[in-house]
Amino acid sequence: MTHPVTDLIHHPYVAPSGFDAPQPAVHKASTVFFPSVAAMRSREWKDKSAYTYGLHGTPTTYALEERLSTLEGGRQCILVPSGLAALATVAMSLLKTGDAMLIPDNVYSPNKALAEGELAAWGISHQTYNPMDPGDLESKISPATRLVWVEAAGSVTLEFPDLVALVQICKRKKVLVALDNTWGAGLAFAPFDLLPTIQPGLGVDISAHALTKYPSGGGDVLMGSVTTRDQDLHLRLKLTHMRLGLGVGANDAELILRALPSMDLRYRAHDEVTRALAQWCQGQTEFVQVLHPALEDSPGHRHWRALCKNGAGGAAGLFSVVLDARFNRDQVDAFCDALQLFRLGYSWGGPISLVVPYDLTSMRKQWPVHLQRGTVVRFAVGLEAFEDLRQDISQALQALH
Numbered sequence: 598m599t600h601p602v603t604d605l606i607h608h609p610y611v612a613p614s615g616f617d618a619p620q621p622a623v624h625k626a627s628t629v630f631f632p633s634v635a636a637m638r639s640r641e642w643k644d645k646s647a648y649t650y651g652l653h654g655t656p657t658t659y660a661l662e663e664r665l666s667t668l669e670g671g672r673q674c675i676l677v678p679s680g681l682a683a684l685a686t687v688a689m690s691l692l693k694t695g696d697a698m699l700i701p702d703n704v705y706s707p708n709k710a711l712a713e714g715e716l717a718a719w720g721i722s723h724q725t726y727n728p729m730d731p732g733d734l735e736s737k738i739s740p741a742t743r744l745v746w747v748e749a750a751g752s753v754t755l756e757f758p759d760l761v762a763l764v765q766i767c768k769r770k771k772v773l774v775a776l777d778n779t780w781g782a783g784l785a786f787a788p789f790d791l792l793p794t795i796q797p798g799l800g801v802d803i804s805a806h807a808l809t810k811y812p813s814g815g816g817d818v819l820m821g822s823v824t825t826r827d828q829d830l831h832l833r834l835k836l837t838h839m840r841l842g843l844g845v846g847a848n849d850a851e852l853i854l855r856a857l858p859s860m861d862l863r864y865r866a867h868d869e870v871t872r873a874l875a876q877w878c879q880g881q882t883e884f885v886q887v888l889h890p891a892l893e894d895s896p897g898h899r900h901w902r903a904l905c906k907n908g909a910g911g912a913a914g915l916f917s918v919v920l921d922a923r924f925n926r927d928q929v930d931a932f933c934d935a936l937q938l939f940r941l942g943y944s945w946g947g948p949i950s951l952v953v954p955y956d957l958t959s960m961r962k963q964w965p966v967h968l969q970r971g972t973v974v975r976f977a978v979g980l981e982a983f984e985d986l987r988q989d990i991s992q993a994l995q996a997l998h
């Protein structure tokens with residue numbers, strides 16, 4: 598007879614198998630049991646054929662990885678605790694002392710901070726290139742270049758590059774190209790198949806995605822993914838990921854699994870209202886420029902149209918305005934503070950609209966030639982009704998005067 602205390606731990610009851618319900622189960626584990634020492638010695642986690650340790654994956658994380666691979670058109674996927682961790686995992690897996698990395702001028706700022714901080718300290722150099730000039734990228738690729746980052750659209754200023762041309766240059770120069778695919782989210786365009794009818798299979802080598810944004814959709818989860826199509830490349834990333842001890846919580850994985858089925862609908866809803874608001878903003882004299890890839894005079898519009906199926910692929914929920922240079926910082930701050938529905942906050946992809954004023958002069962080496970002078974304010978549109986958001990911007994404009 599065992600003591601009831603022990604019975605509570607080694608309980609004989611086993612629930613019947615075959616439970617079936619809409620949502621995948623949430624499996625939590627650090628420890629994973631083996632039936633025998635032989636099983637312990639022989640199990641392989643790298644190809645997801647078995648389980649060995651919580652950090653190496655559970656049915657919950659395997660299921661999420663497979664769904665994200667499908668979303669992006671990849672074959673393998675790794676989960677990390679944030680979008681930024683996805684960018685860092687790529688750099689740390691692929692670069693060593695003496696190597697060089699290229700990032701676009703309008704890169705997601707924390708990626709640049711990583712390059713200027715840890716990567717520089719480890720003897721890995723970086724340069725920025727003009728994403729709107731493929732020739733500039735080509736001329737900056739040296740024999741030391743091991744990784745090129747691309748973003749479509751670019752962060753904050755939303756220029757849409759000729760992604761096909763940038764990727765073709767990297768292929769020709771035999772340099773790995775990684776996309777920060779948070780904006781496209783696997784819905785606007787297919788990162789691993791940019792020209793499906795003309796050149797099937799032409800695509801990036803790696804897609805890093807901040808699941809924090811659209812896959813979560815709630816503004817309440819931080820997670821990232823690194824998706825690939827090449828098994829050897831995946832293993833390089835996966836082994837670094839394992840050695841760094843990066844894992845994600847089962848409850849967070851559950852939230853993303855729950856939100857994925859509605860992601861396409863949400864993306865389209867954000868997109869529709871964003872386009873309407875961006876168009877309306879074009880008619881306001883306080884804004885000297887509106888940046889949104891679907892607007893005809895926005896930088897790179899034709900590249901967006903060509904890649905994103907003439908607009909049917911989508912254009913996400915971000916747009917920026919350039920406020921006339923005659924407004925000083927206090928006036929711009931007052932405009933942002935006066936907004937009621939647009940809340941001040943970073944990140945995006947959730948139901949609540951957000952606004953952030955940016956000091957572009959501190960972020961870019963020089964003022965981009967295609968941008969009017971002024972202050973850039975970025976809006977991330979949530980799921981509220983168009984007319985309410987339009988009125989909110991309209992009333993806040995009074996604070997400028």
Ligand SMILES: *Cc1c(COP(=O)(O)O)cnc(C)c1O
Pocket residue numbers: 678679680681682705752777779780807808809810819820821944
């Ligand atoms: C938000 C974001 C990230 C980082 O995601 P976190 O989960 O917040 O670390 C990376 N790239 C882009 C383009 C983003 O918008």
